[in-house]
Amino acid sequence: MVRAARLATVGAPGADLDIRDVSHSFAFEGAPLPVLDHIQLKVERGEFVALLGPSGCGKSTLLRLVAGLEPPSEGEIEVEGKPILGPDPSRVVVFQDPTLFPWRNVWDNVALGLEAQGLLRSRHGRIDETLRLVGLTGFAKAYPHQLSGGMAQRVALARALVNDPDMLILDEPLGKLDSLTRLTMQGEIVNLWRGAGFTTLLVTHDIEEALLMATRIIVLSERPAVIKADIRIDKLYPRHRGDPDLVAKRQEILGLLGFEAAW
């Protein structure tokens, strides 16, 4: 948190985010289904914000709006003071499914963003560099069907990071991985974020994951989602899951989500 604050003042990579009074609804069987209810959220440059809430509460929808994949029904979202008009490679998303293109090998999948932006020739070297960063140096020529779940998600991470984003949007990226791979990658993502300084938004329904990774946890209610709590986690990394402060926070969040009787 100290580091993030310093980065913000220096004006290093990272972007601030201002979600102002955003509501959103889907058409469901002819009637509007409200998903987000007047969400107000300011995120500083370089923060790592976890959005935590019950499944189906609309947290992924909020990410889609921030990514620019859909416009909000009501309200405004600004990045660095400018309204979001559509998707932009400065705000990249890593989805729950790696969604690698099966007809492209690992290298070509990572190259996707640079190719789409016409930067492939000038920033060619970034691809091998990023593959090294996520620990996939020897796999450039492999095809997606030859990769394990964890490796595929690392490729998806590299495909996002190669664009040097100001904001990394993570939509439950570790949700489908086995628990050991998950633990490893939680640490890796935190390290990548600390190294590059981009703003990170993480959607998760795993309280522990949010506590171990984020500098701030936004707890959302059930659909239509409202913000129930905004909790700062001022702890140094690497964090320990047995840390009494974190255990207390975990209890607090469980209570907010209606599970106070559980443990």
Next chain:
Amino acid sequence: MSSLSSAAPRIETSSKGQVRAAARKPLARSGPAVAAGASWLALALITVQWPDLGDWGRGPELAVGAGALGAFLILAGLFGGLWKDGAARLRRLTPWLLALGVVFSVWQATTAKWGWLPQPFFPPPHAILEVFTDDWAKLLQSVWASVKLELLGFLVGASTGFVTGVLLGWSRTFGYWVHPIMRLIGPLPAIAWLPIAFYAFPSSWSASIFLIGLTTGFPVAVLTWSGVAGVNTAYYDVARTLGASRWFLVFKVAIPAALPHVFVGLFMGLGASFAILVTAEMMGVKAGLGFYLQWAQGWAAYANMYAALLVMSLMCTGFVTLLFKIRDRVLSYQKADLKW
């Protein structure tokens, strides 16, 4: 203790088994090849030693060829150990060679020798051989004409179908106008157009290009369309967040994702187009294997018909093989689920 006592006799039997297997091996290996060779020698003998009932072409040549193959197979069976790789490759073919030798011998005996099968509808093998040796120029010309017509019609139809399919999957306006037309015309067998096409086009050749194109184009368009429409929307989301333009989404996301479907359409279109090719050649085009067949029937030249049929199947299977080779290359990232 029990394991020791049981282990000793096992060693003994296995060594005995090995000795026996080793003794049996050369015979088991050379047996099929020798039998196949014998069947071809039998064909040679039947052909020359047993007088024909009628007057048919290339008996002696067939006998020489069959005899040479038979002798080669027997020698290969006996001395195959000298060239192991070649012997291994041959061993895979010997069951087929044996079966063919037997079938040809029976065919020869029941047609030219005993005359059990009615003539002239079932010519003996050496009559068909005669077609290849004496009429090869005309056959070759016909193959070339058919290949040209088929390839041109297929390429026109496949590219039109592909572009139509992509546009159907991508543009709402295009779909509004073209989809009803395609639903109306697509299922109509292209043969039904034949009388109109021959009259409306400047030549029967260009009419045939149109008909082959129509037959090929329909399945290609439908499958390309369904391929493009069925692309996982998450692919588009990923590409859009990475800064993809509309052009990129079509050419680098939708089309590559749809290609497996497109190849199914190409395969279906190719298969359907052969029927049109042959029909068009029989009905109007004065060249090609279909025309050759028609011409041979007019002269009651049955041997020529069988020869043309054989060449035609080789041509069609060649086209399909070529298509699969291209598919395997283009879709090399996939684990192939359909083999040819």
